[in-house]
Amino acid sequence: MSIWIAFLLTLCAGLATGIGSAIAFFANHTNKKFLSFALGVSAGVMIYVSFVEILHGAQIGLDELLGPRTGKAVCALAFFGGMLLSAVIDKLVPSYENPHEMKSLESMNREGKNRSKLMRTGVLTALVVGIHNFPEGIATFMASMDSPEIGIAIAVAIAIHNIPEGIAVSVPVYFATQSRKKAFWYSFLSGLAEPVGALAGYLILMPFMSPLMLNCIFAVVAGIMVFISLDELLPAAEEYGEHHISIYGLLFGMAIMAISLILLA
DSSP, rough: OHHHHHHHHOOOOOTTHHHHHHHHOOOOSSHHHHHHHHHHHHHHHHHHHHHIIIIIIHHHHHHHHHHHHHHHHHHHHHHHHHHHHHHHHHHSSTTTTOTTTOOOOOHHTTTTTOOOHHHHHHHHHHHHOOOOHHHHHHHHHHHHHHHHHHHHHHHHHHHHHHHHHHHHHHHHHHHOOOOHHHHHHHHHHHHHHHHHHHHHHHHHGGGGGOOHHHHHHHHHHHHHHHHHHIIHHHHHHHHHHOHHHHHHHHHHHHHHHHHHHHHOO
């Protein structure tokens, strides 16, 4: 049963790109303060749960399996390996098509004259969002398998960060084709990479799963989520709004996660 819950959470997180698409169609301007705060909350949730729950749990498990020194070394390698994986994916993506190079609705409106260029941008952005969402899907799925409660928190955080990605995909496609249906489906399909990542993680990793591999994967997951928060969410939050709004969101997200973990204990 926990497998289906993990898949469902991952699916919901991925399809939040569709929410971003809907916002793009019904909003005439970007609510920068709200988006800045929401992205800060997402980063706070992911950073806190990564360090306090996921990485800490992986560290304890690896210490028991390998001994304190070797366990800490393997945990650190896996953690930074997750960060390196995310960094390599980002490095391979051209900055303009990268959905994490945030653009406002207004700026994309101004770019609406060159339809062929916009369509190319929309299609490439959809592809890139899919590439980014693949390891995020693995991270959400594996965390949910360990603890559905933690999985819910991570899925919500990932969903929040997928909303501006949905905007980044759907707006160029809409202005290129004048079709809201096409724009929505491009955005919607890009989010499916998240459950595809979960499925790949299940089919490839689960047959070889052992306590050692499981704890290493959790350390990798923590690294992926911390990198996403520091490299994508916080810079985007600051770009959309004032510095303090994004930091208040960060602290609020951490507080929500801390309270949740206390109630779940």
